[in-house]
Amino acid sequence: MELQQLRYVVAVAETMNFTRAAERCRVVQSALSHQIAALERELGARLFERTSRRVRLTAAGEAFLPAARECLEAADRARAEVAAAGGEILGRLAVGAIPTVTALDLPVELREFRRRHPRVRITLTSAGSDPLIERVRQGAMDVAFLGLPPRTEPKGVRSRRLGGGELVAVVAPDHPRTEREADLRSLADEPFIDFRAGAAGRVQSDEAFAAAGVRREVPFEVSSADFMVDLVRQGLGVGMLPAAYAPRFPDLRVIRLRDAPTRVEHLIWHDPPSPAAKAFLDQIGGDRREEGPAAV
Missing domain, CATH: 3.40.190.10 (Periplasmic binding protein-like II)
Structure with missing residues (x-):
C-alpha cells in the first residue's frame, strides 16, 4: 500500500469522478485506475462501484476512506515537522x-x-x-x-480571548426612528433580523433582551451578516452588528444601545x-x- 494510492482513492471519493480525480492528481486516468485496482486486489475488496453514469463508494470504501485521510495527514505532518526542525515551514x-x-x-x-x-x-x-x-x-x-457571548468559553480546544465589544442596532437610511441612542425596551416593538436561534451570534442578543425583561420578534433569521445588512437596507427590520463592524456599511443608520449586548472574540x-x-x-x-x- 502506497501513499500515492491513498491520494488517488481520496481524490476519487471527493470528486466521484475518475477523470476529475486524475486531473486533480495530475496523472492520466489509466494510471490512476490501475493503481486503485492494484490497491483493491491487495485489500481483497472493491472500494468503488462504477457504472456508465456514476461512481460511488462501496461499504468497504466508506470504511477505508477515513483511515486513508488520516494516513495522508500523518505523512504531511511528518514532512512538515522535519522541515520545521531545519527552519523551514511547510504543510x-x-x-x-x-x-x-x-x-x-x-x-x-x-x-x-x-x-x-x-x-x-x-x-x-x-x-x-x-x-x-x-x-x-x-x-x-x-x-x-x-465571537461568543461573554460567559461562554470554547470547549475542547486551546483558546485565548482577543477582546470584547458591544453590539449596535442598525436600521435602513429612511427608517422612521431618528434617535442616535436607545435602550432595548424601546426597540421591542420592531421586527428584528438576526442569526438563527441557538447560534452563538444570536445568543448574545437574546441574553441581553432577556436581561432587560424584553420580548422581541425575529421574523427574519439569516446565516451571514451580509444577508442581514441586505434585509435591513430594504427596511424589513432592525439588525444587530458589532459596533466595530457596523462602520463598514456607512449607508445604514446606527443606534447606540445603553444596555447593549456584548460579545467576546x-x-x-x-x-x-x-x-x-x-x-x-x-x-x-x-x-x-x-x-x-x-x-x-
Whole structure:
C-alpha cells in the first residue's frame, strides 16, 4: 500500500469522478485506475462501484476512506515537522473565521503569513462560531476566530480571548426612528433580523433582551451578516452588528444601545498545533505559553 494510492482513492471519493480525480492528481486516468485496482486486489475488496453514469463508494470504501485521510495527514505532518526542525515551514494552514472579526485585520495577517512562509498552503473558511469550534476540535481546521457571548468559553480546544465589544442596532437610511441612542425596551416593538436561534451570534442578543425583561420578534433569521445588512437596507427590520463592524456599511443608520449586548472574540487552535499553525500563532501573538489547558 502506497501513499500515492491513498491520494488517488481520496481524490476519487471527493470528486466521484475518475477523470476529475486524475486531473486533480495530475496523472492520466489509466494510471490512476490501475493503481486503485492494484490497491483493491491487495485489500481483497472493491472500494468503488462504477457504472456508465456514476461512481460511488462501496461499504468497504466508506470504511477505508477515513483511515486513508488520516494516513495522508500523518505523512504531511511528518514532512512538515522535519522541515520545521531545519527552519523551514511547510504543510497547510486551515483557518476559520466568523465574518465579523474585528479584533485584528485577518486578510492582512494572512497576506503577511504567506509572504513569510510561501510554501504553506493556506485555506480560509467563513462560518459560525459553533461549527468552527467543532472543526478545530476534530483537527479538520488549525485555527479559528470566534465571537461568543461573554460567559461562554470554547470547549475542547486551546483558546485565548482577543477582546470584547458591544453590539449596535442598525436600521435602513429612511427608517422612521431618528434617535442616535436607545435602550432595548424601546426597540421591542420592531421586527428584528438576526442569526438563527441557538447560534452563538444570536445568543448574545437574546441574553441581553432577556436581561432587560424584553420580548422581541425575529421574523427574519439569516446565516451571514451580509444577508442581514441586505434585509435591513430594504427596511424589513432592525439588525444587530458589532459596533466595530457596523462602520463598514456607512449607508445604514446606527443606534447606540445603553444596555447593549456584548460579545467576546476568541482565537482557538487544535492541540498540538502543526508547525504552520505554531508560526501563525506566533505572528498574531497567540503564543501557547500564555494559555491554560484546553477546556473540556
